[in-house]
Amino acid sequence: MASILITGANRGLGLEFTRQYAAEGDRVLATCRDPAGATELAAIAGDVTVHALDVTDLPQISALAESLQGEPIDILVNNAGVLTSGQRMGGIDYAAWEHEFKVNTMGPIAVAQAFLPHLERGTGRRMAFISSILGSIGTNADGAYTMYRSTKAGLNAAVKSLSVEVAAKGIIVLLFHPGWVRTDMGGPEAAIDPATSVGGLRRRIAAAGPEDSGCFISHEGVEIPW
Numbered sequence: 001m002a003s004i005l006i007t008g009a010n011r012g013l014g015l016e017f018t019r020q021y022a023a024e025g026d027r028v029l030a031t032c033r034d035p036a037g038a039t040e041l042a043a044i045a046g047d048v049t050v051h052a053l054d055v056t057d058l059p060q061i062s063a064l065a066e067s068l069q070g071e072p073i074d075i076l077v078n079n080a081g082v083l084t085s086g087q088r089m090g091g092i093d094y095a096a097w098e099h100e101f102k103v104n105t106m107g108p109i110a111v112a113q114a115f116l117p118h119l120e121r122g123t124g125r126r127m128a129f130i131s132s133i134l135g136s137i138g139t140n141a142d143g144a145y146t147m148y149r150s151t152k153a154g155l156n157a158a159v160k161s162l163s164v165e166v167a168a169k170g171i172i173v174l175l176f177h178p179g180w181v182r183t184d185m186g187g188p189e190a191a192i193d194p195a196t197s198v199g200g201l202r203r204r205i206a207a208a209g210p211e212d213s214g215c216f217i218s219h220e221g222v223e224i225p226w
């Protein structure tokens with residue numbers, strides 16, 4: 001039985017990660033901004049505990065890490081993310097962009113830093129960051145999504161660096177594009193359902209070795225250009 005901490009666990013991919021790991025009998029530390037309103041999360045059977053966590057709230061991240069001090073965590077799934085609409089030239093909202101950086105770039109790194117001691121106590125020693133192909137500079141032929149793309153490209157750069165820094169501790173760090181998924185963010189026209197995306201992501205997380213650390217891959221294991 002592994003211990004898994006997930007951010008943004010109340011809906012979308014985070015909820016599906018919680019469902020699948022709980023169904024496997026794993027212990028899930030499911031975090032979300034509003035536990036009282038997380039009814040779907042509360043309905044999941046198994047060893048699931050729900051914790052309040054806004055990934056932009058640095059004191060709250062530290063307090064949660066402190067309250068779980070001494071607990072091993074095998075897999076950290078940095079999943080929470082935000083995508084603001086209307087991101088073309090002429091429609092850039094700088095306050096929203098700053099917020100996206102806090103949620104998509106700085107938050108996941110802050111969570112990883114705070115829970116590094118817990119990862120070191122675990123045996124799984126894996127961190128998964130849910131990025132996006134929209135963070136790939138090399139494949140950007142369409143423009144738009146200026147704010148979101150830059151926050152995910154920034155996440156990729158930061159996580160690559162993190163992967164090098166924690167390699168000596170035996171921690172494997174993975175960056176994922178989850179596919180275009182039917183969630184609130186992906187919308188109803190998206191290509192795949194959350195179960196397919198998360199099933200693939202979980203297989204990649206379980207199979208990863210040190211040689212995979214710092215790689216940017218899809219839920220199907222296809223490498224994505226930076």
Ligand SMILES: NC(=O)c1ccc[n+]([C@@H]2O[C@H](COP(=O)([O-])OP(=O)(O)OC[C@H]3O[C@@H](n4cnc5c(N)ncnc54)[C@H](OP(=O)(O)O)[C@@H]3O)[C@@H](O)[C@H]2O)c1
Binds near residue numbers: 011032055082178
């Ligand atoms: N769906 C896709 O097609 C797709 C494609 C590529 C990448 N992604 C990435 O996959 C991840 C999950 O996306 P999704 O499709 O599941 O999106 P979603 O359905 O919109 O869910 C987003 C999750 O992030 C949480 N969140 C937002 N701001 C937060 C904050 N400040 N602190 C903590 N949690 C916060 C939300 O919580 P609240 O309910 O409290 O807002 C929600 O649980 C994201 O990182 C996203 O960028 C998704």
